[in-house]
Amino acid sequence: MSEQSASYWNPSIPEAVRASFACQGAMSLIKASMPVVEQGRVEIHLPHWDGVGQQHGFVHGGVVGMIADSAGGYAAMTVAPEGSSVLSVEYKLNFLAPAKGTMLIARGSVIKAGRRLIITEAKVWAREGTEERLCAVMQQTIMAVSEPERA
Amino acid sequence: MSEQSASYWNPSIPEAVRASFACQGAMSLIKASMPVVEQGRVEIHLPHWDGVGQQHGFVHGGVVGMIADSAGGYAAMTVAPEGSSVLSVEYKLNFLAPAKGTMLIARGSVIKAGRRLIITEAKVWAREGTEERLCAVMQQTIMAVSEPERA
Amino acid sequence: MSEQSASYWNPSIPEAVRASFACQGAMSLIKASMPVVEQGRVEIHLPHWDGVGQQHGFVHGGVVGMIADSAGGYAAMTVAPEGSSVLSVEYKLNFLAPAKGTMLIARGSVIKAGRRLIITEAKVWAREGTEERLCAVMQQTIMAVSEPERA
Amino acid sequence: MSEQSASYWNPSIPEAVRASFACQGAMSLIKASMPVVEQGRVEIHLPHWDGVGQQHGFVHGGVVGMIADSAGGYAAMTVAPEGSSVLSVEYKLNFLAPAKGTMLIARGSVIKAGRRLIITEAKVWAREGTEERLCAVMQQTIMAVSEPERA
Numbered sequence A, B, C, D: 001m002s003e004q005s006a007s008y009w010n011p012s013i014p015e016a017v018r019a020s021f022a023c024q025g026a027m028s029l030i031k032a033s034m035p036v037v038e039q040g041r042v043e044i045h046l047p048h049w050d051g052v053g054q055q056h057g058f059v060h061g062g063v064v065g066m067i068a069d070s071a072g073g074y075a076a077m078t079v080a081p082e083g084s085s086v087l088s089v090e091y092k093l094n095f096l097a098p099a100k101g102t103m104l105i106a107r108g109s110v111i112k113a114g115r116r117l118i119i120t121e122a123k124v125w126a127r128e129g130t131e132e133r134l135c136a137v138m139q140q141t142i143m144a145v146s147e148p149e150r151a
Helices: A013-022 A025-029 A061-077 B013-022 B025-029 B061-077 C013-022 C025-029 C061-077 D013-022 D025-029 D061-077
Strands: A033-038 A041-047 A084-095 A103-113 A117-128 A131-146 B033-038 B041-047 B084-095 B103-113 B117-128 B131-146 C033-038 C041-047 C084-095 C103-113 C117-128 C131-146 D033-038 D041-047 D084-095 D103-113 D117-128 D131-146
Touching: A013 A033, A013 A061, A041 A061, A061 A084, A061 A103, A061 A117, A061 A131, A061 B061, A084 C084, A084 D131, A103 D131, A131 D084, A131 D103, A131 D131, B013 B033, B013 B061, B041 B061, B061 B084, B061 B103, B061 B117, B061 B131, B084 C131, B084 D084, B103 C131, B131 C084, B131 C103, B131 C131, C013 C033, C013 C061, C041 C061, C061 C084, C061 C103, C061 C117, C061 C131, C061 D061, D013 D033, D013 D061, D041 D061, D061 D084, D061 D103, D061 D117, D061 D131
Parallel strands: none
Antiparallel strands: A033 A041, A041 A103, A084 A131, A084 B084, A103 A117, A117 A131, B033 B041, B041 B103, B084 B131, B103 B117, B117 B131, C033 C041, C041 C103, C084 C131, C084 D084, C103 C117, C117 C131, D033 D041, D041 D103, D084 D131, D103 D117, D117 D131
């Protein structure tokens, strides 16, 4: 988290974040995993397989967007106030290069954690052998919602 | 297409657009279809099934983004100069309401078709019975690339 | 306001909106005015004069952004819950054509008014004689903040 | 420039960039200057004075957007192919904190320089004494246009 320390950290957060991820059918559908969960930062990995492709054999831009959006949202969840959940308000994504390679890695991180709004970014890298190439960048707004408000 | 007439239209365009869509493994994976292709406008339909869900039972925001991005991109393809293909440069998506209902409909349309850049928008509606509720809005930049340039 | 009726309207709102606008030194600096204030919709007008130009004689893109951002924000203010003020969270702007002509008109309108978040759009038109040409489109997120929270 | 080296650099570039900036009436109107021009990176400085304010005494969000947009665009100009000029296609800006302090500094940098599209970011900092606080982040798309195309 580059700009501001989280006001709140609790060793059970990574477990809660992983449990939420595990309930998302859509992440399972595309075979995404989330091997890294730290304070203000997560990584989502996606193998490049036929089901996530587009007409030229690259990973579909929409799938790149899915893992970027989720990486930013889960990074925000690691720093949200206790007892609140997070909603994705909006995001903006630029595609920089075709998503080739054997695996994509979306790295989400928190730029600014306010009480109510959490601003994040994500970068999506395409890995081929030992090389990584930046293929998308995202800027995102997340809102923390307390459980009573949600209900 | 609200702001400007396309300079180019050819009755074979819808067929080419549908053929491109049919080659996208990712659209098939999520069970999306594209029943409407007109000049400057397409619709993508997505049934709400378990595979596209998130932890609260709504359609995953990333999947909402996928169909919005694709709807804008294919709307752009219908007005791109002859012999060119289209690349998604970037998009920005706001989530307005949870994506509930039995089906989502992403309606993409062209705001401005230039020779090089095509600006589009998409709105995603959640249908429940005979009602539709707006759940996301997107603004997008598409670039037309001639086949020689691409190669 | 295309998608949802405001839950709150009060005949004193336009006056409050105009009073806020009148306190903005930056709007006065660029010679912008706000002749239209309705429920969920405002217009900001900007004469094309030397002080707002760029190197090719068009209105500076940053100034186009200023009036688009303000038009969206004031449109949101007309539908914000009573006793709250509005903050601009973020916006995204596409430039469609050079901002020529004798006057620019930024039309801001509300897409969705929630209790907490208000989503707006603005279109900026360049007027030359009796013609108007669309030169920019914006999509924006506004947050309503109650006065006690603010303090 | 974090991700890619510019293919082109020429010692006369900073001079051309400064000359373009000097022709922008709007930058002069708000009293902005551009003291730093390097390969893939520029800084725009703005003193906090009454003319750029809003109703609470902070710098107007639209003015923050103006210097962010310009900082990204001029950073792109430093790496654009020889003989081309740059057009701002679109940008997206998040506001993180009120723009207080005695001076704002917009730092624009290039994320990826392609032949045709240049993706940039800008961060706007509010300086108060020796402290700087991040108040806005922007992500932007710039298009390089060759002079014959433009004409």
